[in-house]
Amino acid sequence: MQNAWREGNQFTLLPEASRFLPAMFEAVHAAQHYILVELYLMESGELAEQVSDALINAAQRGVDVCLLLDGYGSMGLASEERQRLRQGGVKLRFFNPIGFHSLALNLSRDHRKIVVIDGELAFTGGFGAVDEFLNAWYEIALRIDGPVVADWEQLFRRLWSSRLTRAEKGDDSAGTLPARREPRLHANGLPGRAMSARGYRYQAIRHSLHDRVNRAETRLWLCTPYFVPTFALRRRLVRAARRGIDVRLLLPGAKHDHPGVRYAGQRFYQSLLKAGVRIFEFQPTFIHAKFVLADEWVSIGSCNFDHWNLHWNLEANQEALDPQLAESVRELFERNFAASQEVDAKAWAARPWGQRAREWIYGLLDGVIMRLK
Numbered sequence: 001m002q003n004a005w006r007e008g009n010q011f012t013l014l015p016e017a018s019r020f021l022p023a024m025f026e027a028v029h030a031a032q033h034y035i036l037v038e039l040y041l042m043e044s045g046e047l048a049e050q051v052s053d054a055l056i057n058a059a060q061r062g063v064d065v066c067l068l069l070d071g072y073g074s075m076g077l078a079s080e081e082r083q084r085l086r087q088g089g090v091k092l093r094f095f096n097p098i099g100f101h102s103l104a105l106n107l108s109r110d111h112r113k114i115v116v117i118d119g120e121l122a123f124t125g126g127f128g129a130v131d132e133f134l135n136a137w138y139e140i141a142l143r144i145d146g147p148v149v150a151d152w153e154q155l156f157r158r159l160w161s162s163r164l165t166r167a168e169k170g171d172d173s174a175g176t177l178p179a180r181r182e183p184r185l186h187a188n189g190l191p192g193r194a195m196s197a198r199g200y201r202y203q204a205i206r207h208s209l210h211d212r213v214n215r216a217e218t219r220l221w222l223c224t225p226y227f228v229p230t231f232a233l234r235r236r237l238v239r240a241a242r243r244g245i246d247v248r249l250l251l252p253g254a255k256h257d258h259p260g261v262r263y264a265g266q267r268f269y270q271s272l273l274k275a276g277v278r279i280f281e282f283q284p285t286f287i288h289a290k291f292v293l294a295d296e297w298v299s300i301g302s303c304n305f306d307h308w309n310l311h312w313n314l315e316a317n318q319e320a321l322d323p324q325l326a327e328s329v330r331e332l333f334e335r336n337f338a339a340s341q342e343v344d345a346k347a348w349a350a351r352p353w354g355q356r357a358r359e360w361i362y363g364l365l366d367g368v369i370m371r372l373k
Contacts, residue, residue, distance in 0.1 A: 003196070003204050008189035009146030011320050013300075013328040017133050020125065020141035021047075027117045028054045034064040034178040036156045038114040040302070041128030042069050043076030048129045052085055059089030064178040066090075068160055070110040071097035073128070086171060095314075096164045111313040112196075112302045114156050119181030121145055122152040124301050124318050126225075126290050132257075137288040140332070142300045142318055144192070149183040151194035155316055190322040197303065197315040205303050205317055206310050210236055212294040216245045221293045221333050223250035225286070226258070227265035228306040228366060234268055241276035250336055253281035257288075264366040265306075267359035273345040280340035290317075293333060296326040308366075 014020035028035055035058055042048055059065040067085065069077070071094040085092050095110040115123040125141030133139055144152065157177055159165055167175075197205040213220055213236040220240055227249065229237070241247040249272070256262045269279060292299040301317030303309055320326075 003193055004151075005191045005193045006147040006151070007191050008185035008187070009144065009148050009192045009320070010186050010189055011145075011192065011318070011322050011325045012143040013325060013332065014125075014141045014143055015332050017127075017135075017139060020123070020127065020139070021133075023143060024115055024123050024141070025050070025054055027115070027121055027123070028058055031058055031063045031117050033118045033181060034066070036066050036068075036114065036116040036153060038068040038110065038112055038156050038159065039128050040070045040073040040109065040111045040113065041130045042074045043130045044078040044081050045131040047131050047134055048077060048081060051129045052081060052088075052090075055090050056085065056088030064091075066156075066160065066177060067092050068095065068110075068156065068165065069093075070095050072106070072109055076130075082168065091175075092171065093160060093165050093167050095159060095162070097166070107312045109313050110159065111309060112155070112316040114152055114316065116149065116153045116156060119153055120149060120183050122149045124152065124316065126288050126302060132286075133288075137257075137286050138282070138284070140289045140291060140300065144318055145183075146186050146189050146192070147183050148192045148194055148318070152316070153180065155194065155196055159314070190320065190325075192318060192320040192322070195299070195301075195317045195319055197310060197313070203310055205299075205315055206230075206233075206305075208319065209233070209292065209299065209305060212292070212297050212299075213237065213240055216240055216294045218295055219246045219293065221246075221248045221250065221330075222305065223287065223289055223291050223333070223336070224304045224306065225252055225256075225288045225290065226261045226304045226306045226308070227251045227268075228261060228308060229265070229268065230307045230310065233305065234272065237272060237277055238275040241272075246278075247276070248278045248280065248333075248337070250280050250282060250287065250333060250340065252287050253283050253341065255283075255286045257286055260362045260365070263358040264362040266355075267363045269343060269348055270345075273343065273348060279343040280337050281343060282336060282340045284339050287336070291329060291332075293326060293329045296323050297321060298325050298329050300329075
């Protein structure tokens with residue numbers, strides 16, 4: 001059943017690349033049957049080479065390896081690297097390669113991050129195979145062990161066989177998937193569910209977040225790198241803050257890979273601050289992570305919770321009701337709040353006209369793009 005809660009899972013938070021990359025490489029090296037990897041970003045460089053080496057090594061020892069990349073997010077992956085993967089035994093397919101048939105269709109991207117090992121173990125988060133994740137961007141991942149892994153695998157299998165997914169010309173080896181294996185149930189495991197979204201056609205992630213914001217009793221903390229929220233989410237955040245919920249946003253500071261997106265989102269700061277929402281801008285580096293804590297409910301995955309992601313992209317998040325995971329996420333938030341600059345409501349109300357002009361211009365551009373169909 002799609003988006004069903006499943007009992008008997010174990011979740012491990014892996015903050016920062018120094019923890020999640022070794023954990024994922026270790027799992028790939030230990031794989032015995034199959035490896036399924038789905039990524040938005042993969043560009044030639046040091047990390048992509050490490051990923052390719054690990055997948056090729058697994059394929060050459062008899063593991064069935066399937067790599068599904070977004071057709072736009074992988075444009076920076078050199079043809080030589082693609083050929084090396086195929087020759088090394090990796091089955092390689094691409095979702096929705098860029099074409100000239102429809103601008104709106106080109107905007108639909110596979111933004112999900114999925115790694116499944118032997119049907120027993122999965123990873124998700126905001127990661128990709130680009131060098132920025134080695135040292136320039138702050139990111140997190142989640143290790144998933146239990147029955148909900150089957151739902152992550154089903155997401156991969158469904159898209160692998162989609163009419164929008166294809167191999168490169170002349171590649172006849174990237175068709176079949178390995179036989180499915182069932183994950184194990186942990187006696188003392190906890191409930192979790194894999195939530196997905198398919199653009200404006202199917203928005204289960206958004207509806208789930210809205211429900212949790214409405215039901216929050218003490219705390220609603222949200223981290224996103226691209227804060228351009230829908231009106232519906234802004235309204236819910238404001239209402240939650242006004243009824244006394246501790247509502248906080250952890251957002252990027254001046255170090256941002258798309259400054260225009262930051263300006264477009266900043267036009268909403270004043271109304272949120274006025275309602276009592278606290279906004280923290282992360283200072284050390286660009287924070288690319290996407291995670292939410294509402295009381296003891298946790299959501300971690302690919303979704304930025306902005307209206308661009310929710311309107312166009314394929315997304316997937318892991319939700320969990322796990323007190324220990326919730327405590328780990330709370331501690332992570334606290335550490336990152338301490339490394340951030342809190343936006344002062346009075347100072348923001350007095351911000352210069354140049355800042356206001358940038359917010360207006362980029363907000364206008366954002367509105368134009370969102371009207372495309």
